[in-house]
Amino acid sequence: MQLFISHVYAQVGLLSGTCLIVGTMIGSGIFISPKSVLLYTGAVGPCLLIWAACGVLSTLGALCYAELGTMITKSGGEYPYLMEAFGSIIAYLYSWTTVMVLKPSSFAIITLSFAEYASTPFYPGCTPPLLVTKCLSAAAIIIITFINCFSVKLASYVQNFFTAAKLVIILIIVGAGIVLLAQGKTKNFSNAFDGTSTSFGAIGLAFYNGLWAYDGCMPLLIDFLLSINLRNLPLAIILGIPLVTVCYVLVNVSYFTVMSATELLLSPAVAVTFADRVLYPAAWIVPLFVVFSTFGSANGSCFTAGRLVYASGREGHMVKILSYISVKRFTPAPALIFNGVLAIFYIIPADINSLINYFSFAQWLFYGLTALALIVMRFTRKELHRPVKVPIVIAVLMVLVSCYLVLAPIIDKPELEYLYCTIFIFSGLLLYYPFVYRKVNWGRKIMRPITVHLQLLMEVVPPEKTE
16 A cells, blocks of 8 residues: 555745646636636626636635645545544545546546547637547547556656646747737727626636636645645745636636637637637647647546545445555556546536536535535634634635535526436435445445456455555
């Protein structure tokens, strides 16, 4: 086990911590979400305000996670926080939802955006066929899953290369936008609030899509918390996430310098349209680097998802085979393959927009519970050491915002999909009592031959045998 999970974190300074946050958070979302945020806000002005507000919310949420992560230094995402505050049932439902919905759907969303940008240059002026997009997405899932199963080091090299690529493309787009603004390309910013949507639910959906681009802030603090000096952690958050916010707002401003709101909504791939109008004949640079960026984000999603599935297997929340490790590669191969298979299922029926909406609905339900956990433990676990302590009003605000984001789309426009998502989350309770709480023997007997055959096929062993 130690060969798999041991990782020595070096203490880094404020500059390195800030760069870590910026490099990890910026991903595929800024290339996926601009159309949807504009669609739900209805105008340029509120669209830009939503992007800025999402940055503020992400900063506040990250500060809450900083207190929780330094107070309860256990791995497993939000699981240990929910376990400490609310007990095993809520923690199990988080684990169940994350493994079965949140991580594979996130993987699917990112690879679908990769496929859109990879195929759009071959279909100029029109949207690529859905079959082509989904086949490319499935191919990306298979390749990335194989890379992560083959070697942790190879997956890290891939991540480092594509992280550099995504920062380059952000700089290119922002730099071009600043030049265009200096040249007076401000026509699309006049009457910027005309047509603003006042729908209670539409604003919530706009936040869903904007916050998707910032979603790296939560896993970031869980995965890399120990690598940032605790004295610098809050300041790194306060510097890093607003810097990402400035980048995101400037990217959207750049788009509006060459596209009206209508043109942006009709664009099959916004960054490609921007490149065609601004960087021709070198326009191919933008879609190429966007493909690199989204591929890197998908690789990072696969890497973290595999570890969460693996942890769920070790906790007994999933079948034991998911906690097994490759004897040759020391990678959680069964967990990675399981996540990849689920991701392929998610790309079959749904488009990016619907996936983000239902992903965000479930995600913000647990973000709200996590912020509530911080409030609860201020009263129930006063003895715990808190190296980072945030004002309680921040956690209260995050709970209220989470309630709005979960309830607003449902109240404004009730859809069966939200009901199905809720039913699926609570359906985990059907498995919790017999398999987790009672640990029935007949379930183990049924799974044992399947586990043995998979163990032989994939050359994997239980984690305790690697210690």
